Amino acid sequence: MTDLSCNYLGINLKSPIIAGSSGFTDSVKKLLQLEQQGVGAVVLKSIFEEEITHEYDKTLREEAENTGREEFLDYLDVRIRQENIGKYISLIKEAKEHLTIPVIASINCKSAYEWMSFAEEIQKAGADALELNVFVLPSSLHRSSEENEKIYFEIVKQVKKRINIPIVLKISYYFSNLGQFVNDLSHSGIKGLVLFNRFYSPDFNIDTLEVTQSNVLSYPGEISMPLRWISMLSGKIPIDLSASTGVADGKSVIKLLLAGATTVQVASALYRHGIGFIGIMHNELQEWMDQQGFSKLDDFRGKLSQNNYADPGVFERVQFMKYFSDKESNI
Secondary structure (H helix, E strand, O other): OOEOOEEEOOEEEOOOEEEOOOHHHOOHHHHHHHHHOOOOEEEOOOEEHHHHHOOOOHHHHHHHHHHOOOHHHHHHHHHHHHHHHHHHHHHHHHHHHHOOOOEEEEEEEOOOOHHHHHHHHHHHHOOOEEEEEEOOOOOOOOOOHHHHHHHHHHHHHHHHOOOOOOEEEEEOOOOOOHHHHHHHHOOOOOOEEEEOOOOOEEEEEOOOOEEEEEOOOOOHHHHHHHHHHHHHHOOOOOOEEEEOOOOOOHHHHHHHHHHOOOEEEEOHHHHHHOOOHHHHHHHHHHHHHHHHOOOEHHHOOOOOOOOOOOOHHHHOOOOOHHHHHHHHHOO
């Protein structure tokens, strides 16, 4: 019998497959269904920094202006903020009351300001860990890469002052020296990194001449980015690595575990196939382990990482020389 248990962030999980932050993790009913399918843990749908601090939108401002009362804005700010926070805290408490698997809270943040105290409330509500989904688009023509990177460390520093549950950081690959940056982060006090987050990508509607959203769900080819970087980082940094993006099926889970991932987060596959797909992914993983003669995850985790592969240079190769030379010879 194959053993799928693992330890992530110092927490024992029955499976390396985690339900990532999504619309499938925003209610206890869905969380229970995910638990029944055997996920090792759930990451609650992220609450956004804007929801916590509440930046007024145009409609609210107009409503306040029509009342002729400036204090209405302050009242509205406090009310909406408390409603958002209250709902999230209630979700954590209910999830902990009904689930037996670990519950990881999630904040989508971009600064180290007012929302920090909310981390304490998350801990008090019973969350087993906190995932900080941080993405600062390096688009400023006046802010250096060092200044962008400093934001991440400041967020971790401020949150660590307030809580003692494990902190995991979910980041993108938009860094000038990702390897060094990840190494520095691994010594900042966090317990793990999720590679990588997905972010809003604009597209153009050429008929309406409007900016629209594109690629909301990840596609299988996107696995190449976490696969490469987890392979290169596995065994070299002292924290857990969780894979995200491009996880389309059980084979994707196997590949990322071979690269050295401790856990694998699934979201887009659930939108495409439903919660029941978790069971199919588990079956694929277990059948493959049986075929290969592996009884537990540690038997093969990191087997194809850069540290363990016979040709470690293959992970840092950036040109398609062999592929294109082979193609040209067939023309």
